Every structure is written in structure tokens, then in C-alpha cells.
Amino acid sequence: MRVLVVTAVPAERDAVTRAFGPDVRDVDVVAAGVGPAAAAAGTATALALASATRPYGLVISTGIGGGFAQVAPLASLVVADAIVAADLGAETPDGYLPVTALGFGTVEHVPPAALVRAVADATGAVTGTVLTVSTVTGSAARAAELRARHAYAAAEAMEGFGVAEAAARHGVPVLEIRAVSNAVGPRDRAAWRIGQALEALTGAFGKLVPVLRGWDGNDR
Numbered sequence: 001m002r003v004l005v006v007t008a009v010p011a012e013r014d015a016v017t018r019a020f021g022p023d024v025r026d027v028d029v030v031a032a033g034v035g036p037a038a039a040a041a042g043t044a045t046a047l048a049l050a051s052a053t054r055p056y057g058l059v060i061s062t063g064i065g066g067g068f069a070q071v072a073p074l075a076s077l078v079v080a081d082a083i084v085a086a087d088l089g090a091e092t093p094d095g096y097l098p099v100t101a102l103g104f105g106t107v108e109h110v111p112p113a114a115l116v117r118a119v120a121d122a123t124g125a126v127t128g129t130v131l132t133v134s135t136v137t138g139s140a141a142r143a144a145e146l147r148a149r150h151a152y153a154a155a156e157a158m159e160g161f162g163v164a165e166a167a168a169r170h171g172v173p174v175l176e177i178r179a180v181s182n183a184v185g186p187r188d189r190a191a192w193r194i195g196q197a198l199e200a201l202t203g204a205f206g207k208l209v210p211v212l213r214g215w216d217g218n219d220r
């Protein structure tokens, strides 16, 4: 099965490809850019091009991400059992409403449960909701607001929902795997551990190859 791995930046792409030996041929890794729009555009382009020759059987959104400290500490791994757009909606006097409450589109994509379990078992990743935002959370109040709205939120990043939307448009299942570089909350760049997170990403993908090869595409 052909697999497309989508990261935001080249450093994440390189961390993934470092995990692969010369025998790994059916995995393509692209750095599509930061944020949901760039991720969706890059993923949709790659899927469309491949559909004319050898379509992809799976898309994986991956990279560094913020961890909700209660469940995902620094350098830990998170695999999404739900990929949720956390700021796609409207601000109202009664609080935030997702676009689904306004009668539009979707705010959640659900990866194949059997594959999520296999990835978690193989990598030791925590399983939970990964939130996609367009603005990195920068305060404890915002982190608490997100956790109150998404009780199973484990991580926050900026690309997963965009990748998942493109994958859904092409009928391809999606995963999101994040390596925690920082805690979701007050902005403290000195506390970010991007290098350690990239090392964890390489370690995770080194363990994923047999899982991906063994997955038959069924969600059970």
C-alpha cells in the first residue's frame, strides 16, 4: 500500500525520512507548509497526482505539536483517535459555535480505529483527540477553554484537519501522529523542545513500517 506522509516543514520531513532504510519504497514524505490551508492544498495536490497512476492507501499528518500537560508530556507521542478543527466556527455572545452548529461542513475526522490501536501499541503513543488550530495557544485560559470543550484533547497542532479534509475528499483514510515539543498553554519559547520532539518522531516512524505493511485497510 502506498502511504503519503505530510509534515509542515522540512525539518519534520527529514526526521521522518531518517527513520526509513533503503527497503522502504512505498512511503512518500512531503513538507506542505504550516497551517491547515497549506496542509490541505499540499495533500490534495499529492493525492490528485497519485490517483492518475498509483493511488495512496493512507495519508498521515505528522510533526511536532503541543501536548496537553495532563496527558502528553514533552517528547511523548500522540496518535489521534479524532482529528478536530478547534477554531472553525463563530464567536457568539454565548460562546464559540463550531461550523457544524451553524449548519455547515464538518469539524471532525475519525482515523481507522484498528490502525490507531496498532500505532499506539507499536510506538507507545498516547491516544486522544488532536486539535487543529490556526493560532497556537498562548495562555493557560485558552488551554483550559480547549480542554473544557474537548475532554479527550491530548495535543494541538496546525495541519491535521487540513490533511484530513483533503484525504476525505479523495476517500483515503487518515492518521495524525504528533511528537510533543511544548506544553499547550502560556507562550514560553525557551521551554520548547523541538529537537527532542524530532528525535521522538524519527523513533516513532522507525517502528511504524511493519504496522503500515501489516494493515489491510480494514477498520476493525
Ligand SMILES: O=C(O)c1cccc(C(=O)CC[C@H]2O[C@@H](n3cnc4c(=O)[nH]cnc43)[C@H](O)[C@@H]2O)c1
Pocket (backbone or CB within 6 Å): 008, 009, 034, 035, 063, 064, 065, 066, 067, 133, 135, 136, 137, 156, 157, 158, 159, 181, 182, 183, 184, 187, 188, 189, 192
Ligand atoms: O510561540 C512561538 O513563537 C513559536 C515558537 C516556535 C514554534 C511556533 C509555532 O507556531 C510552531 C507551529 C508549527 O509547529 C506545530 N506546533 C508545535 N507546537 C504547537 C502548539 O502548541 N500548537 C499548535 N501547533 C504547534 C504546528 O503544527 C506548526 O506546524 C511558535
